Amino acid sequence: MRTASALAALMTLPALAADPAVAGNPFFTEWKTPFGVPPFASITEAHFLPAFREGMARQKAEVKAIAEAKVAPTFENTIVALERSGQFMDRVGSVFFNLTGAETNPKLQAVNRELMPLMAAHRDDIQLNHQLFQRVKTVWDGRAALKLAPDQSRLLERTYKGFVRAGAALTADQQTRMRAINAEQSKLGVEFGDRLLKATKAFQLLVEKPADLAGLPEGTRMAAAAAAKKAGKDGQWLFTLDGPSIWPFLEYAQNRELRKKLLTGYLERCNQGGDTDTNAIVAKVAALRVEKAQLLGYKTWADFVLEENMAKDPKGVYGLLDQIWKPALEVAKKERAELQAMMAKDLPGQKLEPWDWRYYAEKVKQAKYDFDEESVKPYFAIDAVRQGAFTLAGKLYGISFTEKKEVPVYQKDVRCFEVKEQDGRHLGLIFVDYHPRPGKRGGAWMSSYRQAWVQDGKQVDPVVVNVCNFTAPAGDRPALLTSDEVRTLFHEFGHGLHGLFYKGQYRGTAGTPRDFVELPSQVMENWSMEPEMLKLYAKHYKTGEVIPDALMAKMKKAATFGQGFATVEYMAASLLDMDWHTLTTTKPQDTAAFEKASLAKWGLIAEIPPRYRSPYFNHIMGGYAAGYYSYIWSAVLDSDAFQAFKEKGNLFDPATAAKFRAEVLSKGGTEDPALLYQRFRGRDPQVGPLLEKRGLK
Structure with a gap:
């Protein structure tokens, strides 16, 4: 077990020891937790603003030193130095922004409203710093003579363009207006998120008569009864706008008026005044x-x-x-x-x-x-599906997953797994957080608590998280997923692998263009419903029976319907x-x-x-x-990429998987994505496999 070397630099500053905002604040100490993960139980809402302010102050000092350096600007003393700045604030932000999405509360929302304008101003102070921009521009203008490696060239390009696209080349008056726009946008974004969460969680459809449940599967009824009981409405059935509640109701409820009421509540969110x-x-x-x-x-x-x-x-x-x-x-x-x-x-x-x-x-x-979709759900118990995704990653890339119950988590339902390479080397951690709750926004996403990169010649081990809103357990039944939820689990896990496999030496080259970033996630969905894969994980939650061939055949025939x-x-x-x-x-x-x-x-x-x-x-x-649009753009890529495995006659072909990991998953944004894909596939992507898969030809 090891913690990332990046944490060693984030020790308490002696000058801050007497500051009451610092005393007892976990962000000002080294985290002596397993794998250096955040000590969630020790972090309170009151810790964030002091830590963010300190992070901004530290980065401001770091940037000032770069901008005012007396030596000529170089790639190392300007571009890399700037890339290395802000680590303290990134550490705070990784915890805060993950919690505001997955486990927020009124106190965190209040912090967010105060923080966002400060963050917008801080970013502008860096990106509109004329002296700093001139040093960056000098390096950019002289790039032809630098003989940079591809990832270095990419970092330089992103840094320079980042300044220009932020307004560094504008006039003083234009920059003043840019600052005002950025500040207003940050406030509006927070307000939008708060209103959407409130509207989504406020809507409730309470059913009192058992007759109004006609057509609904047993698991849906059980989940609605449990939700009602939790809300103090024992003996009734509660349906909400969370995916596991609304979609089964719309698919199976015979009561047309209640279907209308529920869908109208969904479609008219944030659209009714107030x-x-x-x-x-x-x-x-x-x-x-x-x-x-x-x-x-x-x-x-x-x-x-x-x-x-x-x-x-x-x-x-x-x-x-x-x-x-x-x-x-x-x-x-x-x-x-x-x-x-x-x-x-x-x-x-x-x-x-x-x-x-x-x-x-x-x-x-x-x-x-x-x-009937309900006929396959007993074969999709959530732990089995998750293990199926892990098994797929093992077959493709040779990695393994071991649960680590000693690792701190931010909510009791969250689980943590250590990921190791085939030779036993530690690769990183993945948290999984699968069920709805009041403080979690809707949808599904992947994020990270620590990003992979190289610092001082040492690999910083990533800590990624998958957050979803899947059907919850009901009664003595485990969470049984729909086929769409199964695909979503594989999808977000694909994003997780992308974060775990990144091997670039810079944080600034990890991200990919928006219309490429969904390729690593969406390609994983292709395996989830293939018979060879289903036989590995789709087992009846009661009997352990592998999903029957006849049921798989029906599912395959119905795949393009809808x-x-x-x-x-x-x-x-x-x-x-x-x-x-x-x-x-x-x-x-x-x-x-x-x-x-x-x-x-x-x-x-x-x-x-x-x-x-x-x-x-x-x-x-x-x-x-x-x-x-990027999901459909990436769908062209993922369908074409999966075809590469089919062409080999082996959906788990290790050589194809190794090439995909080497040319796509490990590269992040270090090179042009079109070039990365061409190196993997040997040609440009084709739209045919997507149209065929969806039955749209």
């Missing part, structure tokens, strides 16, 4: 982004963002989306006709509505394929995102009117709402602005 409404925030953020982009010389926010992505510009994104949107919409219309015909048997003369789609899709699936709906509802959100971020006016839009016009322009059918509507489209309030 203290959870976000329409004005969305419109203002979009307008500020236009202004910021145009200050920097770009026509739209999308032009600004996409310059750094594989797509390069809005035309590239729209070009790909158009190739898939048209066939997907045609398939969705055919699905609609099938669902309408099935509905006519129950409700003659009634029109199919959004709250009917999932319900009748299940009925059609059962009728056409004799397949892909019109799934692709269209996702792509509608992607197109909405792009339309918001190709605006050229700084005048705030009427959010509802803008959204309506966008979806009408693309011909979205009324029975399919977009996966995310503007008022709760959290992705585009953060890092996926003008980037939500």
Whole structure:
């Protein structure tokens, strides 16, 4: 066991020992925990602001020393020195921002509201520092003579462009406006997140009559009864907007009015006035982004963002989306006709509505394929699925996972596993946090408490985390996952492997473009439902029986059913995102009117709402602005990459896996992603495998 060498530099400063804000604050001491993970039980909300302020002060001093150095700027004393700055603040931030997503509370939210403007100003103080920028620019201008390695060239390019894209080359007046925009955006982003969480957790559908549960699977009923009891409504059934609650209800509940009520609650979040409404925030953020982009010389926010992505510009994104949107919409219309015909048997003369789609899709699936999603859930107990993902990683990359119960965790349901290489060397840790709770935002994501990189010639061992919102255990039953939840678990685990395998020497070259970052995650989904893989992990939670061949065959036949709906509802959100971020006016839009016009322009059918509507489209309030398309862009890559294994006739081909790890997973953003993919595949990606997989050809 070892802790990262990076922690050794983060000891208490003698000058701070008497400061009451420092005394007892875990961020000012070395963490003598297993593997150097955060001592969660010792950290309170009161510790964060003093630690952040100290982190900003330390980085400010580090940056001042770089900017005012009397020696000529070099790659090492300017670019690398800047890259190495801010480690104390990063340490604090890794804990804080992970907790605000997975385990927040009113005190943390209050800290976040106070912190964000401070952080925005701190970033501006660095990136708009003229003296510092001139040193960076000097190194950049002389790059041809430096003979840098590819990762060094990438770090230099990212550093220089980071300054330019932040406004370092603007006039003083323009920089003043840029600071104001950044400060306002940071406040609006926090407010959006707080309102969305409040609106999502506030909605409740309480069912009092057992008759209103007709059609619902036993596990869904048990989970709803447990939720009601926890909420002080014993004897009733509680349904919420969390995925494990809402989606089974919409798929199986016979009560049409309750389906309508639940889906309407989901679709109208943050859109009903009052203290959870976000329409004005969305419109203002979009307008500020236009202004910021145009200050920097770009026509739209999308032009600004996409310059750094594989797509390069809005035309590239729209070009790909158009190739898939048209066939997907045609398939969705055919699905609609099938669902309408099935509905006519129950409700003659009634029109199919959004709250009917999932319900009748299940009925059609059962009728056409004799397949019911509930029939496979007993084979998808969560621990077995997680172990399946671990087994896959072992077969592909030779790594192993061992649970470490002595490692501190931030919530009792979180589990920690040590990851080792085939030769027994420690690789890193992965936390898994799988179930909904009041302080956790919706969705699923991967993050890290410590990033992999090389410091002073020594590897810093990564600590990554997968956070999801899966079906929780009910009664004496373990958590039994849907096939979609299984794919999500494999997906986030793929992100985790990407973080664990990074071998770059710089933190600043770890990240990849937004439309490449989903490749390592989405490629893992391909294995999850393959028969060879299912036989390794899909075992009945009671009997241990391996999933039968007949059931796998039914599941495979039904796999492409509903892909019109799934692709269209996702792509509608992607197109909405792009339309918001190709605006050229700084005048705030009427959010509802803008959204309506966008979806009408693309011909979205009324029975399919977009996966995310503007008022709760959290992705585009953060890092996926003008980037939500990236899932489908990466889907082209992942389908083509998985085809490489199929072509070998061995889904676990070690040579192909080793090449994928070497050329993609371990490289992070050290080189151009198109080049990385070409080296792995031997050619550019092709869209055919994706269309075939989804039945859209």
